[in-house]
Amino acid sequence: MSDDGSDPSNDDGSDSPSNDGQRFDRLPETAADRAVPGRPTREEVLAWWEDRFGIDRSVLEPYTFLEKGAGKVWIYRGEATDPCRIEALGMAFLRTRQEHWKPTTRAVSRFGRHATRNVVELDPAEAARFVAGEDQPIDRWDGDWGYLIAAHELSGDREPIGVGLYLHGELRSRVPKGSRTDVGRLDGEE
Amino acid sequence: MNPLERYLPLVDDEDAFLAACDRPLPSVVRTNPIAAAPERVRRAFDEEGIDYEPVDWHDGLFRLPAGSPGTNWPYVHGWIHGQEEVSTLPGLALDAQPGERVLDTCAAPGSKTTQIAADMDDRGTLVANDNNLGRLSALRHNAERLGVTNVAVTNQDARNLSLRPFPFDAFDRALVDVPCSCEGTCRKNPDVLDEWTLDHVHAIAGVSKGILTRAIQTTRPGGVVVFSTCTFAPEENEAVLQHVLESEPCELTTFDLPLRTEPGITEWDGETFNDAMKRAHRIYPHHNDTGGFFCAKLRVTAAQQDGSGTDGVTAR
Numbered sequence A: 001m002s003d004d005g006s007d008p009s010n011d012d013g014s015d016s017p018s019n020d021g022q023r024f025d026r027l028p029e030t031a032a033d034r035a036v037p038g039r040p041t042r043e044e045v046l047a048w049w050e051d052r053f054g055i056d057r058s059v060l061e062p063y064t065f066l067e068k069g070a071g072k073v074w075i076y077r078g079e080a081t082d083p084c085r086i087e088a089l090g091m092a093f094l095r096t097r098q099e100h101w102k103p104t105t106r107a108v109s110r111f112g113r114h115a116t117r118n119v120v121e122l123d124p125a126e127a128a129r130f131v132a133g134e135d136q137p138i139d140r141w142d143g144d145w146g147y148l149i150a151a152h153e154l155s156g157d158r159e160p161i162g163v164g165l166y167l168h169g170e171l172r173s174r175v176p177k178g179s180r181t182d183v184g185r186l187d188g189e190e
Numbered sequence B: 001m002n003p004l005e006r007y008l009p010l011v012d013d014e015d016a017f018l019a020a021c022d023r024p025l026p027s028v029v030r031t032n033p034i035a036a037a038p039e040r041v042r043r044a045f046d047e048e049g050i051d052y053e054p055v056d057w058h059d060g061l062f063r064l065p066a067g068s069p070g071t072n073w074p075y076v077h078g079w080i081h082g083q084e085e086v087s088t089l090p091g092l093a094l095d096a097q098p099g100e101r102v103l104d105t106c107a108a109p110g111s112k113t114t115q116i117a118a119d120m121d122d123r124g125t126l127v128a129n130d131n132n133l134g135r136l137s138a139l140r141h142n143a144e145r146l147g148v149t150n151v152a153v154t155n156q157d158a159r160n161l162s163l164r165p166f167p168f169d170a171f172d173r174a175l176v177d178v179p180c181s182c183e184g185t186c187r188k189n190p191d192v193l194d195e196w197t198l199d200h201v202h203a204i205a206g207v208s209k210g211i212l213t214r215a216i217q218t219t220r221p222g223g224v225v226v227f228s229t230c231t232f233a234p235e236e237n238e239a240v241l242q243h244v245l246e247s248e249p250c251e252l253t254t255f256d257l258p259l260r261t262e263p264g265i266t267e268w269d270g271e272t273f274n275d276a277m278k279r280a281h282r283i284y285p286h287h288n289d290t291g292g293f294f295c296a297k298l299r300v301t302a303a304q305q306d307g308s309g310t311d312g313v314t315a316r
């Protein structure tokens, strides 16, 4: 599910004519293997996670990457024909074919614990605001701008919450609407 | 008529059975080991001041006395998933292993799918199928929330399931958690008792026979098929198993479940069933303070001889 679909920064406007939104196509290994123009390669995906978040290639090595719909990259660990026309293979993972690639919330929550950079740690009040979808000033951050992993500490360890966009001293929550939560309350129904 | 009354001859203590069916069910969560071990979840509950009680027969289950699991950090992080205790039993019986090829014929909204994925250590291929697209979207939401990456989601009628999207022609294991008349969920949803009709029981048993048959046909010889329902109706349980024992190459196998169960029955309404039916498990609400349930385990004994009904099984 493209749970990040509500995010306006996702819209890159155009659909490549040679990309089919109804089916999953495996990413080519490298640029030399690329048949569909503009399609990201497996090599680029692995390099991006390593450059941006310091996630070692060995973490993502066992997985298959697929494109369904222009720029929407999925991650899957299992067997399937290529191409494959079914409802879902694994999970939506990364938004490409735009200037700044953007990981999905689910990708960050699944793999963010392996990140070694561009992770902003939030205190309890900041974490609660972030998961409720609120933007907030974070003056102490002196790392990169752009998409960061927002994390907090929970039962003794750092745990990723989701994707934030950091610009001009402000951390904008990119938690999709359907996943925003008020963690203060205990009696709410989902 | 209260349909529960037709099952009184099957239970040891009629009053206790009816009384238990009348009590609401505690809310239970299962920890998701893909994201966090039970110990870490317990610590997070403690830190957050969330009350919980462990479930003695499963270290990954917690009863939450009040409040929904929807609004706390462990839930937000996909460390827990709301799931009834008895609903975890088919996954235990299936015992899926990392790297295997596993089918979940009626998977939505994915409580058992995500449990099986965790048992597989999120490795191998888990095909989660359902014929209801709306319910499949709930399954996809749950699978993503819990961080499952080895699930392939298909939208087919499980009675004619095709393996064409996959580069293999048989599964190692299959879970067949069929639609049913659901009296076993009356503690959560008492309406099921008002909506109950015998015609519906017979109609839905027919669908189940078709789904279980196809699951056996798409499982390799030696492979395991687990059949489960949340109904007490023998028409939807033992009679469905009797049908496949007579028509497909399979046998019922003995297996243990970690709570009190009663054997499947061999006689109902003038019909007799194979003696092996005793290897199946019936779970009554008053024995463990749970919902009602039925679970059986089959082994596929030989390949289909005549090739009937195997269209689409081989990916060419």
Ligand SMILES: C[S@@+](CC[C@H](N)C(=O)[O-])C[C@H]1O[C@@H](n2cnc3c(N)ncnc32)[C@H](O)[C@@H]1O
Pocket: B087, B105, B106, B107, B108, B109, B110, B111, B112, B113, B129, B130, B131, B132, B135, B156, B157, B158, B159, B177, B178, B179, B180, B207, B211
């Ligand atoms: C008991 S529920 C499954 C619950 C699920 N296994 C879980 O643990 O979350 C039965 C499911 O069977 C589906 N179903 C009914 N008829 C079907 C058919 N012919 N083929 C595939 N799925 C079917 C229904 O849409 C429903 O989601």
